[in-house]
Amino acid sequence: MNAGALFARVSVVVAVCAAGAPARAQDEDAAREAGEHFNRGTEFFNEGRYDAALAEFQRAYRIAPAHQVLYNLGRVHEALGHAVEAADTYEQYLREAGDGISEARRREVAQALERQRARIGRLLVRTNVDGATISVDGVDVATTPLDAPLRLSAGEHTVGARAAGYDSLRRAVQLAGGVTETLDMELHPLIDQRGTLRIVATVPDVEVRLDDRLLGRTPLSSTVPVDAGRHVVVGRRAGYVEARVPVDVEHGAETEVRLDMRLDEDAPANAMGQIRIHLPDAPVVVRIDGEQVLLDGGGITLPAGPHRIEIEVAEREPWEGEVHLPPESGEDLTPPLLWTPDARAERVAVASSTRTWGQVVTLTGGLVLLGGGGSFLWNESEISATDEEVVRFNQQFSENNCDMTSSAICDDLEREYGELQADQDRQNTIRLVSGIVAAAGAAITLVGVVLWTSTPTEDDIDAAARAARDGLRLRAGLGSLSLEGRF
Numbered sequence: 001m002n003a004g005a006l007f008a009r010v011s012v013v014v015a016v017c018a019a020g021a022p023a024r025a026q027d028e029d030a031a032r033e034a035g036e037h038f039n040r041g042t043e044f045f046n047e048g049r050y051d052a053a054l055a056e057f058q059r060a061y062r063i064a065p066a067h068q069v070l071y072n073l074g075r076v077h078e079a080l081g082h083a084v085e086a087a088d089t090y091e092q093y094l095r096e097a098g099d100g101i102s103e104a105r106r107r108e109v110a111q112a113l114e115r116q117r118a119r120i121g122r123l124l125v126r127t128n129v130d131g132a133t134i135s136v137d138g139v140d141v142a143t144t145p146l147d148a149p150l151r152l153s154a155g156e157h158t159v160g161a162r163a164a165g166y167d168s169l170r171r172a173v174q175l176a177g178g179v180t181e182t183l184d185m186e187l188h189p190l191i192d193q194r195g196t197l198r199i200v201a202t203v204p205d206v207e208v209r210l211d212d213r214l215l216g217r218t219p220l221s222s223t224v225p226v227d228a229g230r231h232v233v234v235g236r237r238a239g240y241v242e243a244r245v246p247v248d249v250e251h252g253a254e255t256e257v258r259l260d261m262r263l264d265e266d267a268p269a270n271a272m273g274q275i276r277i278h279l280p281d282a283p284v285v286v287r288i289d290g291e292q293v294l295l296d297g298g299g300i301t302l303p304a305g306p307h308r309i310e311i312e313v314a315e316r317e318p319w320e321g322e323v324h325l326p327p328e329s330g331e332d333l334t335p336p337l338l339w340t341p342d343a344r345a346e347r348v349a350v351a352s353s354t355r356t357w358g359q360v361v362t363l364t365g366g367l368v369l370l371g372g373g374g375s376f377l378w379n380e381s382e383i384s385a386t387d388e389e390v391v392r393f394n395q396q397f398s399e400n401n402c403d404m405t406s407s408a409i410c411d412d413l414e415r416e417y418g419e420l421q422a423d424q425d426r427q428n429t430i431r432l433v434s435g436i437v438a439a440a441g442a443a444i445t446l447v448g449v450v451l452w453t454s455t456p457t458e459d460d461i462d463a464a465a466r467a468a469r470d471g472l473r474l475r476a477g478l479g480s481l482s483l484e485g486r487f
Contacts, residue, residue: 034064067096083119083153121175122149135160195249201259202290235259238271239303272301273325315343337466358452369441376434
């Protein structure tokens, strides 16, 4: 099974549980942040971007250690060919998981562990000088004498040895899985005193050569010992103009060489890519490979490959990360911005106050509606009774032929009719007033409900920190960088 198919099957949910008392707010925030890193790591799995997936899973485990994350870390190391790291991670996973995993999963991990162990070779490095620093593939790993052989993934490695006052050595070794090899490295005392070079570049993945000798790719993890005198440091990366820096190294001194990589206007299209960064509507500062983005001008492309992005947005925590631009294509980035503690607390306080006022207005409107509606219904019953009295009056008036004659009974009926008319006028006034009060109560209640229910939750507030403007994107071009879009 290839690595892509293997990772497409990986789906792990990190569960953070607390027994007894509810988790504190800071624990919930940590679990939420760990979950976000984990989800991005899973996306990078399925895209085959294993370096990025490794970084996300390592960050998730540092924030909220959980054995489930170790399973995915082991898979990432396995796909990257890191047999030692994969084996160590699988062992740690089995220890921490204990009885919390199924037998099927335990068997699966045990089989993967055995595969990785079979791909690990052991290299015992011996030097004639104790205290020599041993490096493997440009990374310092141990100091002689070694307590035990180095565990390395099967394949080719470059082993270096250096010690103060001695010439440095580098040897290429081929190491097979399951075997132990011995490498003797004899360091010779320096005849002339040397100096050291510290080579830096803001652009990552630059091939660095010293006097046509390959040193590695930026960022370089250590200084380079060199003979005193004139040297030439060369930096190369597709899409950039070659940087050549002459440098004079003095005896016993450390000299820093900074490679200034400039975009190559004549670079072929297949060496370039495009980046689009979606940002919220707020003052923002963006840096790519240490260069601040200007908000005027325009451009189209950057060299394909890795780039370091730093973003500062008003009231948000600074964000930085690395993106890999595919050649002849584009990359969209919506950074997972977070509010600063003060900005978030202010928005949560405003939302809480608004929600409280919405509840108060809703309750007040409900009471007004209840009072007006109750008065309206009671008055309607009074009107009904008065209407019955009017019907009775009309019958008596007609029976006594009061429209044709005048009598004491008719006089009483006339007096009663006047009282009925007064009652009807009063009841109609009450009907109008109570109807208006009830309608006002309903309107106030509606306003309160809208105010209450439309107030953002804490999740809404957190999401607003990274909400991007429609149409906003960062475009990086030859010799200039710019933000463009609708504001």
